Amino acid sequence: MKRIAHEANKAALGVAALSMLVATGLGTAACAAGAAAPPVLQSETAGVTPFAGLTAHDVAYSGMDGITDGGVRIVNGDTGGLVASVYSSQYANFAWAPDGKTLYISETYWALGNRGTREDVLSIYGGPTLANEGEITLPGRLISDPKTHSFTLSADGHYAYNYSFQPAPAVTVVDLRARKVIDSVEIPGCGLVFPFGQRGFASLCADGSLAVSDANAQGKYAVHRTKRFFDVMTDPVMDESIGDPSSGLALFITYDGWVHPVHLADSPKFDKPWSIEQAAGLSPATSHVGQITWRPGGQVPAAYERSRERLFVLMHEGPPWSFEKAGTEIWVLDARTHRLLHRWAVPESAYLVAVTQDAHPLLIALSHTWLWVMNPESGAVLRATQIVTPGLVGVRGE
């Protein structure tokens, strides 16, 4: 584009030659139109389809790094159609403002693709066409396969929490209204972000405890550790556990299918863990070699329907340490009573699961090539859409 202004002066060149050709062209073609033909089609003006915000039945997913392009794509769960796409780098994460109108992307660029100056940014997209509205520079980011809880917002959408690992672990706190970084909280030995309350967040720690970070009246963060509530070496809690910023409830799910409900707060309350397998009338899974049983697994293996407190978990039959294996079934569990409600088969193995948060929820399962919209009550597959390999998935109001 650089040259256009510079060369505009030369515009006169060639016009004579061109106009001759044009005149000939128009003359010749004019004869061709039939006299009694149907009405001529009207010409059109090009524009951009308006974007009214993520609807209750929209599903947003990112592309899986290294396998496909980055970017966040929005699929309408009621039609299976693509609604919009927003650019992102590899290794990006995304979060929607509570009103579903603004999309935040946490991403990293290098000036020359794989080299040169590194830039970590929180990019903002919104407005009537979901256009770029600028970036906030971040002090660092985690570069890894995508993790739902590496970039999250406070329930009211006022703050963004960005987990950084370079390789010292820290959480960058961004004031989204002021559009600036307000703190960088070191969380040694811990990782990820599960927001609670106005400005609090918890992180999972390598010793089986939580780090709880909260701001004082002056907005300065302090960090303290809770007790150890799981045994990280024998049965660790999955990165892709459930966090609900609005209630502060976290459901930490272990490799062997134990659910640890924790009410996040400055002093978190730890409920008694329960077993997904036991909820189904099976023996609990263990890490004993050779024990083939139903286990949670996949890339984003769990989703939580807030209003009815239902937990949806991708389950497969496999040995210990198979926590990344795709699920052949989705188990629907009542998180209050710890009882299995349904076992729904998925058409093929699924790596990600999501559920919408409205009064008539849709259950969403994703393989590497398909997105299935399912009825969470009947398990019926309502529609299937071909997708690019997904990284993370999100719905409105999560």
Added chain:
Amino acid sequence: MKRIAHEANKAALGVAALSMLVATGLGTAACAAGAAAPPVLQSETAGVTPFAGLTAHDVAYSGMDGITDGGVRIVNGDTGGLVASVYSSQYANFAWAPDGKTLYISETYWALGNRGTREDVLSIYGGPTLANEGEITLPGRLISDPKTHSFTLSADGHYAYNYSFQPAPAVTVVDLRARKVIDSVEIPGCGLVFPFGQRGFASLCADGSLAVSDANAQGKYAVHRTKRFFDVMTDPVMDESIGDPSSGLALFITYDGWVHPVHLADSPKFDKPWSIEQAAGLSPATSHVGQITWRPGGQVPAAYERSRERLFVLMHEGPPWSFEKAGTEIWVLDARTHRLLHRWAVPESAYLVAVTQDAHPLLIALSHTWLWVMNPESGAVLRATQIVTPGLVGVRGE
């Protein structure tokens, strides 16, 4: 990485706790080794496999933009194995120095992936590990599906010619020894680069002529046009025609399968065109609606074996304007006698073809997922390798 230096002082923290665990660990494990066990495996040091240069039977190909990652990958035609990979942007092109040791990549970056400051560069890779050796900034580039003749070197490897379209067409001349841009030659109404001689290059023009650019004793380029030698509106010459910088021979191939041999020079010599279909005893293809016949087609539909003057063309049966359809056969033609020597079927349709330039050449056909190594004399498929979707292909000494 930014934080490491800063935080090194804190190293003492935690060491006490760690060393206890370590000591315990070592103690426990030491008991486990059987006394009469076989010799313990030796520890290893990690390094980089040396790269001795592109061999005569190596095939380099780039990834197809938008479908897969960029980058240039080198496959050993004798084994089918991957030898090396070099990073590139989308929409990149590449060329090897005549000795096969230095790889030049013409590519474009934006500071924030899809936005921000644009940088067009010629990146240099070489040395014992095919490492990045720096970049030369270019004034512009063509951003398009990949084109073999948008970035080429002079036969002696002294100069690189980079076709730019922004959208004014120009050729950037780079002195690779001095590693600097020495000229930018405007070629109005023309495009692509077919080098000849010491410093000359020809470009195809929209009116069916060539633009010939050559440098005077002072190194300053002048451009002149040749006669029109093909009818661009009825049967244009393909972008992916054959150019041989060492002899200055170009074989311009039209949609309908006419080969126009041109001896590139300041005053090019135009040989009489001949028809690929006629060489096979068929009627020439035409652009008449409904004429289904054998036609050249694909993404890189032709390759030329210099020493024996053999032309390899991907052919398919199709209607006019099907010049991008994949080939079901490779036709082997004697470019001297204009006779068909062989028709080899490819295992699946192929989009690209290449031939090595050594005494025992390998014929290479590429689909979107496979690379087949074939015997050009027998048509036998010697081996098949799975690949990422290819954009362009090159061999040593082309």
Added chain:
Amino acid sequence: MNRLDNWGERVTRRLAGRLSRRSALSRLGALLVAAPAFPLLPVQRARAADSAAHAQKGTDFSRAAQTHDDTACNYWRYCGIDGNLCSCCGGSTHSCPPGSQPSPTSWIGSCINPDDQRAYLIAYRDCCGANECNQCSCLNTDHAMPIYRPQANNHIIWCFGTQSFEYHCSMAVLVGLAE
């Protein structure tokens, strides 16, 4: 940038509508700059396809084209499209999906509408800025020209004049009769 706005489509529409040919040409000249012998005018492109004969005989594509489903590769307007149909990506034949921007530049083809057997000028405009859509990838090459005739070439990323060269999808905007 303003000078470039919608040049391909607007200019062609004017030409097609036989309005103010001189002003349209000088506007076009602003882009075609440095191309004194560049006989690539969109309208010339249509002419060159020999519109009269063309409209009667059609092409192999037009003979099999349909006019009801703009998410299929054989929709009549797509006779020269190369890429992902915006109609499958959250947009339409003349609207970019949210998150992308229409390029003011385009290449021009002419396609025959099977309903009225007329040839129309179609501006193939890319939507730019979002990662490649990857839905409904079509490659139709009716009268597509090599890259050294850029205005009729579908391999160029037609994102000149937008903030990004990231290709998302392609539209087929109806400009007017090619006659």
Added chain:
Amino acid sequence: MNRLDNWGERVTRRLAGRLSRRSALSRLGALLVAAPAFPLLPVQRARAADSAAHAQKGTDFSRAAQTHDDTACNYWRYCGIDGNLCSCCGGSTHSCPPGSQPSPTSWIGSCINPDDQRAYLIAYRDCCGANECNQCSCLNTDHAMPIYRPQANNHIIWCFGTQSFEYHCSMAVLVGLAE
């Protein structure tokens, strides 16, 4: 950068060889900085897998592992690998393909060699700088830990200390006995 050179592998090797534990630990500390309660030492990782029992019983992976083909996902050293095998990309279990660079950092696993039934420490080191290799993609998760235990996590792009975070492939470098 020099301070980081080969830290994961060198440090672990020293620990495995029971050399100068204190110096190794302080070197490791330089990276583990800001992690006073970070009990993630590679060797502790091996211990935690309960090496003794482990070496006798193996894992579901090790029971099916082989020792002759390092281009297959079930090669014994790959018990915890996630990504493309460098052995399929122009490199080997301990050599990066030309065009990429070995990262000095790594995560550490311990795998059982079926030939001698011993557990060895394996440094899973990424080769960085070239586009993803896309050959021989394997995902083995024996004793792989979540991302909040980074030294045993295979999802992190282990390219700290190289010029590029572009992931190409993963090696499985033999460090020594885990015993």
